[in-house]
Amino acid sequence: MNRLTLFIPFALCLALGTFLFFSLDKDPLDLPSALVGEPFPEFVLEDLSDPQRQLSSDDFDGQVVLVNVWATWCFACRIEHPWLNSLAAEGVKIIGLNYKDYRELAQAWLQERGDPYQFSIFDPRGTLGIDLGVYGAPETYLVDAEGIIRHRRVGVVDERVWNEEFRDLYKQLMDAANAP
């Protein structure tokens, strides 16, 4: 081996170390949604509160909305719910997606804790969930007025998360939607 090749291991070690250093603040399980930039999936499902009423993405077309995936078996959803209530009170339109749940339990849950949703989609088998790439509740999607998914958050959306991840984008989309 000549003089210069002896330095190759050292150089590789430095390169690797740099990568490892920058990887320390990345979360390996924080998956970006495959649907960001894509239209909200088509679906035909019942309204949670009214089994006769069929819902589809047309029902929130033309508006900037949050779609929040929730369920009564999800503990973290209880933590995030108060913030959703306050968002709704401020005028943010939120659509609920009741994921793999029981209708009666879900309705009772909302009655107990307040209903921030325009309406909740009843998805007992998780079919819309799979089309969205949902893998656990709570999840929240930001959909623009054209029906394109712009952001997804897996986990609780509280005040901090709203401010960091959603607020600015939401304002931007609202302005774009309201502009003539």
Place this chain on the structure above:
Amino acid sequence: MTAEFGHVALIVALCLSVVQAIVPMVGSFAGYRTWMRLGHSLALGQLVFVAISFVCLTMAFLQDDFSLQYVANNSNTLLPTQFKISAVWGAHEGSLLLWALILALWSAAVALFSRHLPLELSSRVLSILGAISVGFGLFILLTSNPFARILPFSPTEGGDLNPLLQDFGLIVHPPMLYMGYVGFSVAFAFAVAALIGGQFDSAWARWARPWINSAWVFLTIGITLGSWWAYYELGWGGWWFWDPVENASLMPWLVGTALVHSIAVTEKRGAFRSWTLLLAILAFSLSLLGTFLVRSGVLTSVHAFANDPERGVFILAFLGIVVGSSLLLFALRGPTVQSQKGNGDVASYSGLSREMMLLLNNVLLVSSMAMILIGTLYPLIADVLDLGKISVGPPYFNFFFVPMTLGLMVAMGFAVFSRWKKTDAQLLRQKGMIPFLLSLSAALVLPLFLAESLSWESYSLIAVITLGASFWVVSMSIEDLWQKLSRRGFRWHNIGKLSASYWGMQCAHIGIAVCALGVGLSSVYDVQKDVRMVPGDRLTVAGYEFSFDRLDPVQGPNFVASRGQISAYKNERLVATLYPEKRNYKARNQVMTEAAIDPGLTRDLYVSLGEPLKGDAWAIRLHVKPFVRCIWLGGLMIGLGGLLSVLDKRYRRRRQPKTQAAETTLEVAAQ
């Protein structure tokens, strides 16, 4: 009170290791013999104090001292005693203390068994080991203290050890594995000491070799145990998943294997010097990298310890310093080592020599390691480079590893038969013909029989390749043995002339063949059925009739379970009664599947309970896994082979240390 003793003992050990890191090294440059000798006593002292610390932690577990955060997180009053002890190393902080203990053990061993080494070398080796101990000591005391207390409101009950860990496997696997990981620190220390001293010759290789081989043996057995444990514990019959933590153990093993072979060339022929040094540094670096990967949270793994970015930074810094400085030293001092003309000219060897074969071995092993490293780290690198979240799993690793290993096995057959400097190609062709034909026929014919007896319709190409490669290795090894025994006419007493080293090599190589056979055949002929059964149902799988007899509730020391009884019949005769369980561990409310296995050399019967279904029915998984046990049998044989070579009499200490150097040079010259 015991916890405080433990804590203080650890601090004392740290202080001792600081002194050990500095004084003997300085002494070796200045020529102060007392300073150099101090390393030996310091290493022993360090062992005493780390051991005290470890014992104190163990006592805390046995006494259910839940005021210690670590004990509260990992133990429980109902936990059986043997698991209370093994819980000591069941999570992050305690396992680090085990690391420190084993490091102290190896350092003390070096101190005790290095009387015949030049003091300059042994003092430097001990200093380097001391420096590593300092790193670990600081890491434990500053970020991962097992003696941290929860005050003032200590819990009265603990969170219990993870049920998956409440098993015999936890008692043996981590200690064996750590003995291997940490053992390579000795090789590392020897390499760095050689680079510092600029003195590196066959004698160095002779001294370092037993240390390298023993570390390798422990790592081999550790990995084998881990795979076996995963198989019977996890409940679905897999034994290797290319999980980052598993890869973290395989990579140092691959480099270690390359090192074991490379150093043979260095010792016998004085060649591959820089390469051997590099491998020695690399093996331990990979051990440390593994530690980082497992504890920093950068990669997801079922095995990972609870992560914490702060710890990640510390380990990375430590890793950077240790590996970076040693590789820099290698780059700067490498040429000095290379140009040494210790025993005459740089060795020359022909294309078909043993040297060349071992070089091929190294190329394949190091390429495998590099492939695994790239595959394991790629998700991380892609994420940093914003290329997205990519998963790299078994399909990728198997795609490359299988052909590389096959290549290695083919080469192994030739290599066993090769000679130093030059192998007669004619002789090789002549002697290799029978093994080749034997392997070819076994490879083509046996799958026919295997297929019939295991009720499998198709003829498998993978089985052909596996059988061919395994038979090739075994028959070439036996051919070489035959050759050696037939020198000057066949004599059984020629066996006595064969060294332990030789038997070790044969045993290890045949172990690889056995292991490969197990891997290949069990993947091809594995039969699995996921069925819905009620008590009374029977089903025939691969020639075995399974009868779901009954299901009973069962009470364990810290769990409740549903236990099934499943009887297996072959040709109307009862072969085994299996008791798979579905356990619910009360403390964590965690459900676990405990598989039932009937082991056998030619097949394992593996039964586990899935989920309870409507009524009395259960989802039951029935496996017939042919030859799967050969995997771990092979692994043990490999370890045994390594052990035999460590015990070779040329590594035993000699009576007259003064004539050591003369003897060494004479012997080397004569070869």
Place this chain on the structure above:
Amino acid sequence: MRHKLIALAMLVSPSLKRAILLLLMLSSAVVAVEDVVSFSDESLRPRYQQLLEELRCPKCQNQNLADSNSAISQDLRAEVQRLLERDLSDDEIKEYLKNRYSEFILYRPQVNRATWFLWAAPIALLVLGGLILLGLSRRQKHRHSEKAGTTMRSDDQQQRLEALLGSQKRGSE
């Protein structure tokens, strides 16, 4: 005993006959044990197993769909089954899931711009290793022939040199 009762019952009434037949069908000796997952075409099953091993559970700590017991894994297993029954090819199924869960769900990374290094590097390493081996063996051959070769020397020196080389050659082989 059972046979006698059945024979008797058969003589009695049609409804009883029906009831007995039903009972017979329900008795485990006659009913075949069912697979937990059933396919309209058994040839789909090996593909199903293979796919489950290649797909990753999106929320687990590194498990494939075959081994994980999480809710999402159960759902995705059912989804894979549904897609197989709908006659999609393996690639189409993987694409379908990748469009929803991102490439994270594929344990076999796709070969594209982002992963070319991943797939090419091991091959490149082997090639490099092979080249090093070739290079070294050629250098060794060269060294051998160098030792044998001579330069212009005086006859006397030449003789001594040859004598020396001759003995050295014999000694080293």
